[in-house]
Amino acid sequence: MHKTEVAIIGAGLSGLVAAICLEKAGCTPVVYEAGNEVGGRVRTDEVDGIPLDHGFQVLLTDYPLTRKYLDYEKLELRRFLPGAILFQNGKKGAIGDPLRNTSFLLPTLFSNAAGLMDKWRIFRLSSDLKKKELRTIFSGVEETTLQYLEKYGFSDRVIARFFKPFFSGIFLEDELSTSSKMFRFVYKMFASGDAAIPKKGMQEIPKQLFGSLQHTKFHFNTRIHRIDGKTLYLDEDKSVAYDYVIIATDPTPLLQELKPSPVRWHSTQTLYFKCAKSTIGKPIIGLVGGGETLVNNIHYVTDLLSAKHPEAVLSVTIVKSHTLTDAALEKQVRKELLEECGIDGLTFLRSYKIAKALPNLQSPTYDSRIIKYSDSIFLAGDHLANGSINAAMRSGELAAQTLLEEVKTTR
Ligand SMILES: Cc1cc2nc3c(=O)[nH]c(=O)nc-3n(C[C@H](O)[C@H](O)[C@H](O)COP(=O)(O)OP(=O)(O)OC[C@H]3O[C@@H](n4cnc5c(N)ncnc54)[C@H](O)[C@@H]3O)c2cc1C
Structure with a gap:
């Protein structure tokens, strides 16, 4: 049987938790991260120990x-x-x-x-x-x-x-x-x-999540420029298609339709x-x-x-x-x-x-306000609920769970 191919955009806390949940369900997600390591907004430098x-x-x-x-x-x-x-x-x-x-x-x-x-x-x-x-x-x-x-x-x-x-x-x-x-x-x-x-700084949190992943593939220094249906554009000439995509970051730069309402x-x-x-x-x-x-x-x-x-x-x-x-x-x-x-x-x-x-959210929520964007695109990230580590992780969990439900119903 065809194995479900899932891409995750973003290796911040929400993307990492989504990957953990998908791995647990037997998927092998592929993560595209614009930065050079995991963590997103949770980063640490070590200076003189x-x-x-x-x-x-x-x-x-x-x-x-x-x-x-x-x-x-x-x-x-x-x-x-x-x-x-x-x-x-x-x-x-x-x-x-x-x-x-x-x-x-x-x-x-x-x-x-x-x-x-x-x-x-x-x-x-x-x-x-x-x-x-x-x-x-x-x-x-x-x-x-x-x-x-x-x-x-x-x-x-x-x-x-x-x-x-x-x-x-x-x-x-x-x-x-x-x-x-x-x-x-x-x-x-x-x-x-x-x-x-x-003890070693906040980035130990995403590093610990990353360390628990065994099958997920990571592409660092790889920014996705645009998404069209199930296709991710790494640049205008290079694209790759998946069955499902989780956007674990502010999606407004990626989806044309969202551009008028960017996150503040x-x-x-x-x-x-x-x-x-x-x-x-x-x-x-x-x-x-x-x-x-x-x-x-x-x-x-x-x-x-x-x-x-x-x-x-x-x-x-x-x-x-x-x-x-x-x-x-x-x-x-x-x-x-x-x-x-x-x-x-x-x-x-x-x-x-x-x-x-x-x-900067007018009306924060505990769970993400939107999870399913289309039949193949799911959303994660703290901007969907409230600005916290808890919300980021919960949004990743919800995106993965909703995607897995979708896979079940379309089989
Ligand atoms: C200064 C500061 C203080 C904070 N204080 C607290 C606090 O005290 N307590 C608390 O609970 N929370 C706090 N937070 C919030 C918490 O850090 C965030 O809620 C959480 O890290 C968000 O995770 P995320 O996965 O939703 O997004 P992000 O961490 O933003 O991750 C998104 C990832 O996607 C990548 N990405 C974006 N676009 C693309 C693209 N096109 N292609 C590929 N990759 C892409 C980014 O590089 C990034 O790695 C604070 C945040 C900051 C910055």
Whole structure:
């Protein structure tokens, strides 16, 4: 019998999970990847033994899909403490979940970033959301995160000093205009699990998925330019035909009909610096400037790795859009780090500008909104549901499952 030929475009998390599901069903998919390795938006460089991720991102350990497909132990996850240090005008305070880490009890109680009622609401929201099913969280009315927080009764002070800086760094926009569904999803994941990074950096996640594939063929440095029915065009003269195609990336450049409605994106930039010593001394995220600065958050990569390193490495993330040159940005970042956090003596290491970091979605969903594009083309990618590792992996799983159903019904 003719073996079903399946092509996957993209070796990001969604494409890799699609390949895993297809392999499990006996297929031998062929993956076309424009880049030179797996990972897509999850990439890491190693510099002097320190992993530098292309943009600060974390794995939330309670994501259902990462729990299903990843071996956390082999990733040697390094976990952040469940809280944040708030830096403003050279002063610092801490806020966190004392139920998960008792060292946060006193700083949180005495933090002036939030009133007593705010602190009580923070715990009530955690316990409310812990009880909610993920799909319930994504149903209901559409409103922004800011509207939701105000309706929940949070004060302007805690919104400005904690929620805005913390969630700006996650949503990669600084107005809390992201859907409250996404806010509740992320808050629930933070409340029930940890934020973590593999010891060797985030790219260990796609590398582990890649390592579990045995029969899938990969063509790296191979961009697909156009798709016509079942035919993929590597360039205008070279084409190859398949029974089915999974497009595991934004499909708008590939399918003529979609061109008028391209995906919109949030961007970000992460700068890395070396310095003699960490000024924090523990694996925790620092929120900078209460929303007034270009720098949104910092953490010491070396504090997270927790091994002895001769020098500390600081990760600095920018969310606000700006028009500064690289040199002017570095100067501004140094100024803000000194004024807000008292951090000085930095040597610039690297900077990563990610123009298309997270899809800017009006109404995020848990599962992909569209899976089957035509009888032979299936879609995957976080842009179909919500900008997260969980959504990317779920979309790959759904695309493969739907394709396999289609194969069954047409046999
Ligand atoms: C800076 C940053 C911070 C983030 N923070 C978090 C976070 O903290 N937590 C979280 O859960 N998520 C976070 N994310 C989101 C998460 O990384 C993404 O949701 C996920 O990686 C998307 O995977 P994907 O497979 O959908 O797409 P991608 O990773 O974009 O993969 C698509 C792949 O397709 C390839 N490709 C594209 N076009 C073609 C073509 N024509 N031919 C061949 N190949 C092609 C690309 O090269 C790429 O490898 C962050 C992302 C970024 C960039």
